[in-house]
């Protein structure tokens with residue numbers, strides 16, 4: 001097949017009259033999806049325990065995979081020889097890969113950060129590696145994602161201002177190098193820049209303005225959901241989103257809970273990803289219209305109602321809380337699968353409801369009714 005010069009076609013469709021919230025469509029080489037959207041996390045080329053058919057059935061439009069993990073195992077060359085991630089994992093819809101910046105800093109035994117790149121030891125076998133913006137883009141190109149991310153440093157929280165400023169300046173230089181590397185691989189139409197700046201409003205604005213100058217097809221807001229208070233995260237969105245071009249997609253990395261998704265959408269964010277729905281499911285923690293419950297609680301021992309009476313997912317239509325409790329307590333694989341499916345459906349259904357209410361300009365009413373039945377986290 002000839003190389004199709006596919007750009008990231010994003011169009012804003014409707015706007016809420018009393019907030020920056022908007023709906024849109026994002027068209028990529030492997031399909032299109034509506035925004036705001038939640039991306040299930042498939043770190044090692046699988047959304048744990050769920051099949052591609054199940055992911056599609058619960059409404060997954062695009063999923064996320066991680067460069068850091070796939071680079072270490074099975075290796076980018078193995079995935080490339082398999083025909084890329086879509087072939088490898090039998091997923092025909094869009095995929096976004098994170099650049100490894102966050103994972104190197106959060107998971108590996110960090111050795112050294114230099115202007116050129118990051119030296120680290122694998123958290124799997126202690127082997128030494130050196131990753132640069134160019135290397136990260138090359139790996140993501142081999143993985144064959146529809147959207148790739150610039151290589152950045154996600155500063156942990158809290159961090160002093162001097163370090164945050166030094167780091168964001170280096171991330172800006174890395175962003176230029178990532179963009180240049182993508183251009184050399186004809187992938188510049190598929191790469192998002194990442195805004196940093198910690199929890200310092202003026203540094204957030206500086207990072208956003210300087211990243212925007214590089215004219216990426218899309219922009220991620222990084223350096224958040226790293227343990228800071230939600231209120232602080234929302235304040236950083238308030239100062240960052242207005243600095244980003246309104247006609248390009250905005251992706252808030254690693255976020256979040258249902259409340260975070262709602263507050264992010266209200267502030268004009270279009271894309272989200274988080275491990276919470278699938279990770280918490282494996283511990284029996286289920287999201288429902290009344291808040292988060294733990295299905296292993298004794299109260300569900302003889303509860304033959306579905307986990308969420310307001311949920312129309314396959315799990316809630318066919319199984320009881322008592323059955324799920326039994327499976328999860330016995331660590332039965334099927335229980336992990338059912339809980340993961342329901343949580344993912346809950347997150348994706350919440351995004352559907354948000355899109356529907358933005359289009360009808362009834363977002364405020366929907367949010368109010370959602371929170372009224374929602375037990376505090």
Ligand SMILES: CC1(C)O[C@H]2[C@@H](O1)[C@@]1(COC(C)(C)O1)O[C@@H]2CNc1nc2cc3nc(N)[nH]c(=O)c3cc2[nH]1
Pocket residue numbers: 098099100101102103106149152153154155194221222223224225226227253254255275
């Ligand atoms: C490490 C792991 C699995 O990823 C989750 C979860 O733990 C955890 C750990 O503690 C909480 C906060 C509860 O969430 O943080 C992750 C979700 N927050 C997040 N993901 C991010 C990914 C990012 N990628 C790049 N390239 N740059 C970023 O700035 C960036 C920022 C991010 N923030």
Ligand SMILES: [Zn+2]
Pocket residue numbers: 307308311312313314315316317342345
């Ligand atoms: Zn359900």
